[in-house]
Amino acid sequence: xxxxxxxxxxxxxxxxxxxxxxxxxxxxxxxxxxxxxxxxxxxxxxxxxxxxxxxxxxxxxxxxxxxxxxxxxxxxxxxxxxxxxxxxxxxxxxxxxxxxxxxxxxxxxxxxxxxxxxxxxxxxxxxxxxxxxxxxxxxxxxxxxxxxxxxxxxxxxxxxxxxxxxxxxx
Amino acid sequence: xxxxxxxxxxxxxxxxxxxxxxxxxxxxxxxxxxxxxxxxxxxxxxxxxxxxxxxxxxxxxxxxxxxxxxxxxxxxxxxxxxxxxxxxxxxxxxxxxxxxxxxxxxxxxxxxxxxxxxxxxxxxxxxxxxxxxxxxxxxxxxxxxxxxxxxxxxxxxxxxxxxxxxxxxxxxxxxxxxxxxxxxxxxxxxxxxxxxxxxxxxxxxxxx
Numbered sequence: 001x002x003x004x005x006x007x008x009x010x011x012x013x014x015x016x017x018x019x020x021x022x023x024x025x026x027x028x029x030x031x032x033x034x035x036x037x038x039x040x041x042x043x044x045x046x047x048x049x050x051x052x053x054x055x056x057x058x059x060x061x062x063x064x065x066x067x068x069x070x071x072x073x074x075x076x077x078x079x080x081x082x083x084x085x086x087x088x089x090x091x092x093x094x095x096x097x098x099x100x101x102x103x104x105x106x107x108x109x110x111x112x113x114x115x116x117x118x119x120x121x122x123x124x125x126x127x128x129x130x131x132x133x134x135x136x137x138x139x140x141x142x143x144x145x146x147x148x149x150x151x152x153x154x155x156x157x158x159x160x161x162x163x164x165x166x167x168x169x170x
Numbered sequence: 171x172x173x174x175x176x177x178x179x180x181x182x183x184x185x186x187x188x189x190x191x192x193x194x195x196x197x198x199x200x201x202x203x204x205x206x207x208x209x210x211x212x213x214x215x216x217x218x219x220x221x222x223x224x225x226x227x228x229x230x231x232x233x234x235x236x237x238x239x240x241x242x243x244x245x246x247x248x249x250x251x252x253x254x255x256x257x258x259x260x261x262x263x264x265x266x267x268x269x270x271x272x273x274x275x276x277x278x279x280x281x282x283x284x285x286x287x288x289x290x291x292x293x294x295x296x297x298x299x300x301x302x303x304x305x306x307x308x309x310x311x312x313x314x315x316x317x318x319x320x321x322x323x324x325x326x327x328x329x330x331x332x333x334x335x336x337x338x339x340x341x342x343x344x345x346x347x348x349x350x351x352x353x354x355x356x357x358x359x360x361x362x363x364x365x366x367x368x369x370x371x372x373x374x375x376x377x378x
Contacts, residue, residue: 099216114221122216123262125232128225 187332194361195369200325208270223322241316267296274305294354299376310366313340
């Protein structure tokens with residue numbers, strides 16, 4: 001964890017690094033098993049959750065992984081969302097959502113690519129319409145006023161014999 | 171094919187069985203699904219290949235997993251929960267309706283007549299007129315101890331997995347029985363398969 005030096009004097013010539021440095025590319029933050037967070041989480045790093053989170057998790061440009069010990073009661077917005085632990089909430093994966101064999105999810109899944117591994121448990125709705133923008137307060141309004149292509153036209157090769165679209169399974 | 175596995179990481183070994191069979195009802199469902207956006211309610215568990223299958227079609231999918239609610243865990247003991255079935259349906263099925271297709275798989279075999287009636291009433295509430303209910307009723311005297319997990323391999327092919335060789339007596343519901351205890355639905359067509367399963371396509375009455 002970063003430790004801020006709050007009592008050191010800050011002057012114009014100070015070389016003390018800023019309190020909130022920009023995220024390093026490829027950086028992964030981990031919430032350990034003893035960490036409990038009640039509130040919203042945002043950021044620009046990949047995140048692994050092994051602790052408990054209640055609130056909203058929004059890392060739309062990064063991956064969110066709920067580890068085997070992770071217990072989340074929150075909606076999760078991520079580029080990729082992987083679940084090994086337990087989630088009660090809706091998952092929004094800009095690229096993909098994967099519920100691994102040990103994963104337990106109760107909520108709705110919204111992503112162009114959803115994978116449910118053998119042994120995983122899931123209850124809820126699955127929405128895999130391709131090219132749907134990640135919902136946000138502003139994007140939600142856009143979506144309603146600007147209908148996109150119909151699923152059929154957006155995925156012309158969407159037949160059971162085509163492996164090129166949508167969900168995968170294992 | 172017989173394989174041996176350790177369910178749920180436990181130490182006990184049980185015999186499980188997998189196989190495939192041709193479905194005669196699924197092709198009809200599949201043709202309907204390709205004609206427009208459909209809302210599907212799956213009463214069975216979330217299965218990767220099934221989600222993948224429906225994910226390629228213009229439809230939305232809601233997974234209720236009554237298997238897990240009624241028969242929690244993976245042991246072959248298949249102890250049913252004693253909760254009120256109607257309460258369970260209230261908790262597990264979505265309130266917002268408009269479903270065009272319900273996949274009941276072989277669940278009806280594991281419900282008594284009152285429970286099937288309750289399920290039928292609840293489904294009538296959440297289905298649109300003309301919605302199709304797909305169910306498999308065994309015509310044999312015995313059946314697996316808990317509902318079977320089916321995987322859609324192709325529009326006309328299912329694979330199944332039995333977690334143990336433990337069997338129980340089957341209710342062997344007949345078409346007139348089902349028509350009587352599910353008054354909101356009518357039998358559209360049935361297909362008797364070689365494996366002893368009879369596939370049913372029910373249709374919700376428009377006036378229900």
